[in-house]
Structures are given as structure tokens and as C-alpha cells.
Amino acid sequence: MRFKAELLNAEEMRRALYRIAHEIVEANKGVEGLALVGIHTRGIPLAERIARYIREFEGKEVPVGMLDITLYRDDLSEIGIRPQVRQTRIPFDITGKALVLVDDVLYTGRTARAALDALMDLGRPRRIYLAVLVDRGHRELPIRADFVGKNVPTAKNEVVKVKVEEVDGEDRVELWEREEA
Amino acid sequence: MRHLLDFQGWTKAQVENTLDTARVMAEVLERPVKKVPALQGFTVATVFFEPSTRTRISFELAARRMSADVVSFAAQASSLQKGESYKDTLLTLEAMGIDAYIIRADSAGVPHQATRWVKGVVVNGGDGRRAHPTQALLDAYTLLEALGTLEGRKIAIVGDILHSRVARSNVELLPLLGAEVWVAGPPTLLPQSLPGARLTPHLDEALAEADAVMVLRLQKERMEAGLIHLQDYIAHYQVTEARLKKAKPGAFLLHPGPMNRDIELEGTLADSERSLVNRQVRNGVAVRMAVLYHLLVGREG
Numbered sequence: 001m002r003f004k005a006e007l008l009n010a011e012e013m014r015r016a017l018y019r020i021a022h023e024i025v026e027a028n029k030g031v032e033g034l035a036l037v038g039i040h041t042r043g044i045p046l047a048e049r050i051a052r053y054i055r056e057f058e059g060k061e062v063p064v065g066m067l068d069i070t071l072y073r074d075d076l077s078e079i080g081i082r083p084q085v086r087q088t089r090i091p092f093d094i095t096g097k098a099l100v101l102v103d104d105v106l107y108t109g110r111t112a113r114a115a116l117d118a119l120m121d122l123g124r125p126r127r128i129y130l131a132v133l134v135d136r137g138h139r140e141l142p143i144r145a146d147f148v149g150k151n152v153p154t155a156k157n158e159v160v161k162v163k164v165e166e167v168d169g170e171d172r173v174e175l176w177e178r179e180e181a
Numbered sequence: 182m183r184h185l186l187d188f189q190g191w192t193k194a195q196v197e198n199t200l201d202t203a204r205v206m207a208e209v210l211e212r213p214v215k216k217v218p219a220l221q222g223f224t225v226a227t228v229f230f231e232p233s234t235r236t237r238i239s240f241e242l243a244a245r246r247m248s249a250d251v252v253s254f255a256a257q258a259s260s261l262q263k264g265e266s267y268k269d270t271l272l273t274l275e276a277m278g279i280d281a282y283i284i285r286a287d288s289a290g291v292p293h294q295a296t297r298w299v300k301g302v303v304v305n306g307g308d309g310r311r312a313h314p315t316q317a318l319l320d321a322y323t324l325l326e327a328l329g330t331l332e333g334r335k336i337a338i339v340g341d342i343l344h345s346r347v348a349r350s351n352v353e354l355l356p357l358l359g360a361e362v363w364v365a366g367p368p369t370l371l372p373q374s375l376p377g378a379r380l381t382p383h384l385d386e387a388l389a390e391a392d393a394v395m396v397l398r399l400q401k402e403r404m405e406a407g408l409i410h411l412q413d414y415i416a417h418y419q420v421t422e423a424r425l426k427k428a429k430p431g432a433f434l435l436h437p438g439p440m441n442r443d444i445e446l447e448g449t450l451a452d453s454e455r456s457l458v459n460r461q462v463r464n465g466v467a468v469r470m471a472v473l474y475h476l477l478v479g480r481e482g
Binding site: 068070071072073076077079080081082083084085086087088089117118121122123 | 222480
């Protein structure tokens, strides 16, 4: 793969997440009944950061859960490499909550679809929002994000890599291009 | 790993990976909706040439909890012409488009043979006295849950070792996770050797400082065959609270079921705090979900 461009640096990432945190609280008219659910892997640290920012400016705790969508994927019967299943840990009752699903990149929409199905099996939230750091287009399902850090028009042979301090040692969003086979 | 027949060629990492997946499956079983769509579109057949209600139910529930379709074939081995008719049965199912076969048979090697006859994946649900790998995996899972680690832990397996596929599979598996496995039983029910385990006819030696004790079911046929006398067995090999004083304080107790209370173990022990028997049954479903997921979905990454 060939590196093409930096889409966000650490400071821009922080600002984007900070703005999303504000937008979430504004949309929900406060933090009442609000909870965040990060999708494995990088959605989890992003959700934790949004919760931290909300705590900073609202002075209130918003619970954070982690969701693995592997068992809800729609391609398990045809997939080449078996994906590792990881723990789902949502330490609060989601029924009646306003949930914000948090992921790093929104692309085909299939991960969000799987996440919605997974959440429905865990309870009946009052409403579910979707927050993503990068929306790169190319949706294959009728799904859109409520909160977006940055919209990036991409080509299909491009790859958006989100790096987060907790997993990758740095905060940065990069655009890469897959070499032609 | 294309099939699960036994643990030959398995690495510690493969075992740990399977048990990690089983832990996720256990969490699914705690949810209000105890079902995920992971195996939608797959068909699993339980093919039991030897009857066993518990194991069959555990496998079928595991498959259903992951949204697979399940068909069930049960036949007494005696009603079959052995050899060729195992094959005919499996080929009939194959023609109906089965993706995974859970095979139990009273003769060793039937699941191995089956892998040559069918295209689907084969899981050994217990063959003769040879292997019962999902039982050993659920035992390992349960032991890890109770002890935290098996590294350097002493596990005693007590009873009819000679005829036990549960003992054999555990002796293959538990040392991979670092456990020291001892097997004890009457000399007539001990094999000459069992690679991976220390053998002893003295129960106290196996129980000494053990972290957990796995008690095997004593089958009536062994008495009928004159291999043991019931009263002698009870006198020397029944696992009792008093004898467990030799083991570590609070040593755990396992049994693959079904139990003969007051024969292989003191009846009240099964209900004591030491007993992990109900955990074993519960964990069996999660472990079998993990095995089906690993065998049916993709290749190892």
C-alpha cells in the first residue's frame, strides 16, 4: 500500500471529537439517559474520549460500553479468514437509553447494520445515534451517521487508517492507496 | 484445524484461542436474547450411533444459539451393519447438504473415517474409548474459570481410566496448558501407559496436593465383566470428603456426568461448594459454540 495523505493530525482529531461530544449533548438536550457504545477495535477508545470530553464540560459521567459485531456480520458464510470474536461488555441496561454508537470509519454501512442488530438483541434503546470520526462514502446500505468528524470523498481502492494513541501509539488519520494487483 | 477429532498436533495457542472464543460465547448465553446469527445458513447434523442425550442436546443447543439449522440422526450401533452402514448413513446426510457432522460412536475411529466420506467438517462427539475432545475443552474451560491458570496445577483423574475417552482427551489437552495430570484407578482399570499422565493405583497419591479432582463414571458393565467388585471399588476409590483432605484445601471437583452418587463419589460432594459439575454443563454449550464457529467460519487468520 502507498501512503497518500494525512487527513487529520492529533490536534484536528481532538477538535473533531470534542465537537462531536458537544453535538451529542446538544442533540440529546443534556446527558440524561445518554450512553456511548464503542465498536471494536478503535471505536472503543474514541467512545471513551467522547465520554471524557462530556465529563469535562458537563461535569457528568456518561456510561461507555464495548461492542463486538463479528457474530452479526453478513459475510461469515463466505469469508476467507476467520475473524477473531471479542468481548462485548455493556455494563448498563440499554433499554430506554439514548445510545450513541461510535466507530472510527463509516464506509459500506455493514458494520453499523450489524451493530444495530446486536444492540436490538441486548435491549430496546429509546434511540440510537451513530457517530464516526471519518465518513468516507460508498454506502451499500441505507445508513447515515448523525455525527461526523470529517467527511472524506475517497476512491474504492483507497484505505482510511485511523490510528489512536491507545491502540497504535499515536493519534492520526491517514489515507492510503492499494497498489494495483 | 479442519475437523476436531482429538488434540494431536494442537498447540497451546490454538487451545487458548478456542477458549477465548468460548468466553465470548458464554457472554452471549447471559444475554436476554441468547442467540446470534453467526451460523445462519449452515446446517449441523448430530449423528449419534451410540445414544447420549446430554451431549447431543448440548451440541444442538450450541448450533441453535448461533442460528444454524440442526438435524439429528440417532441409531443404536447394534441396529447397524458396522463399517459400510456408518458410511451409508453419512453419505445420505451428505446428499442433503450438511455442513458439519457431530459424530458419536461406540467404536473408535468412526469420526476419522467420516472425514474421508463427507465434505463437511467433522466434530468427534466421543468415539469408543479413544477421544471426547469437546468434553476435555469444557473441562479445561471450567478448570481455568475456577483456578485462573493451569500452569503447574495438579489435576487428578479418578476411576475407570482404561475405558475412558474423557480421561484420554483430558490427558492430551490439560498438559498443553501446563497442568500436571495424574490418573488413578484399580489396576484392572488402568492402562499400561498413558503418555502425558502419571499413573497410580493409589488414590491418595493422585489426590495429594491436587488442585482439582475429576471423577469418572463407573459403568455397570465393568462389574459384570468381573474387572472390579463394587464394594472393593467403593472402599478404595470412592472420592469422599475425608479423602479429599489429602488434596489442596478447597480443591475442586469435576464429573463428566451422568453421576452414580455414592459409587464413584460421596453423594453429598456433588452438591458441595467444591463441585463444578453444573459449571461444566453450562460451559459445555459455550465451548461447543466456539468449536462450531472455528470449524465453520473461514480459515485461521
